[in-house]
Every structure is written in C-alpha cells, then in structure tokens.
Amino acid sequence: MKIVLIGFMGSGKTAVAKALGEILKLPVVEMDDLVYAKTQSKDMHEVFAKGGELLLRETEIAIAKEYSAADNCIISTGGGVVLNKIILDYLKQQDGKVFFLNANLQVVMDRLANDTSRPLLQDFVETKRLYYFRLPLYLEYADEVIDVWKKSIEEIADEIYEILFPDEER
Numbered sequence: 001m002k003i004v005l006i007g008f009m010g011s012g013k014t015a016v017a018k019a020l021g022e023i024l025k026l027p028v029v030e031m032d033d034l035v036y037a038k039t040q041s042k043d044m045h046e047v048f049a050k051g052g053e054l055l056l057r058e059t060e061i062a063i064a065k066e067y068s069a070a071d072n073c074i075i076s077t078g079g080g081v082v083l084n085k086i087i088l089d090y091l092k093q094q095d096g097k098v099f100f101l102n103a104n105l106q107v108v109m110d111r112l113a114n115d116t117s118r119p120l121l122q123d124f125v126e127t128k129r130l131y132y133f134r135l136p137l138y139l140e141y142a143d144e145v146i147d148v149w150k151k152s153i154e155e156i157a158d159e160i161y162e163i164l165f166p167d168e169e170r
C-alpha cells in the first residue's frame with residue numbers, strides 16, 4: 001500500500017504522514033527532504049537560488065518516478081506537486097492512494113504566519129492566488145478529500161485509517 005498526501009502549504013502533510021506512519025508501521029517519505037538531498041540544498045530558498053521553481057519541479061518529477069514502483073510507504077508531497085500531472089501519475093502507480101488534506105485559506109495563513117522558509121509564500125495576495133489556482137488540481141487528483149480544519153493530527157490520521165480499513169478496529 002502506498003499512501004500519498006497532497007495539499008497546500010501548511011495543510012499538515014508532514015505531521016499527518018508521521019502519525020499515520022506510526023499507526024501503520026510504514027516508512028514515511030518526505031519529498032521536500034529528498035529534493036534538498038538531490039539538489040544538495042539546505043532549504044527551499046537554496047533550491048530556488050540554484051535553479052528556481054524549474055529545478056524544484058524537475059526534481060519532484062525524478063523523485064516521483066523513483067517512487068512509482070514503491071509499496072508500503074507514506075509519501076508526504078510538496079504543495080506544488082499537482083502542477084505537473086506526471087508526478088501524480090507516477091505516485092498513483094502500484095495502487096497509490098492519494099489523500100488531499102484540505103485546509104481552508106484562513107487556516108493555512110494562520111499556520112504559516114511566521115514561516116519565512118517558503119519562497120512561494122511571499123505575500124497574502126500571491127498566497128491567495130496560488131491557493132485558489134491549486135485547489136481544483138488537488139480535488140482532481142485526490143482519491144479522498146480530508147477536511148483538516150478543527151481536527152487534530154491524530155484525528156486526521158485516524159480518519160485516513162478508517163477509510164483505508166473500514167472493517168478493522170485499531
């Protein structure tokens with residue numbers, strides 16, 4: 001089983017992936033960390049300095065291709081993976097199940113208010129534009145949509161578990 005988490009910046013993909021990994025005893029793959037390793041960068045600012053968004057997206061494609069045959073893992077993606085259909089096509093291989101962690105814009109802005117590590121999060125107008133541009137793409141690629149506001153990380157992970165294993169008690 002390959003579980004893929006997609007969603008906007010600040011939707012909780014990393015935290016939910018870790019919690020779900022503990023529940024299911026599966027390894028967690030953090031795509032952003034793999035991007036840093038493959039581009040030999042310490043953070044997203046450095047990735048952008050080395051090659052801009054093009055380098056980021058090309059590296060994400062390479063990672064998705066590498067993990068296309070993966071099984072028994074949870075993949076936490078970057079917020080922009082939906083910008084290139086080939087990434088999701090790769091990640092859905094081997095019966096990959098894609099969960100969209102749907103956080104509304106106000107939740108995202110509250111969570112990211114003091115976050116300076118995201119080059120694409122420069123101002124509210126740009127963030128709003130990105131959010132509403134990507135939202136239909138998240139919905140298109142998702143096998144399941146999980147509304148995450150007003151839920152704890154554990155509640156979200158439990159909801160995903162119940163979708164995956166409706167007849168099993170944890």
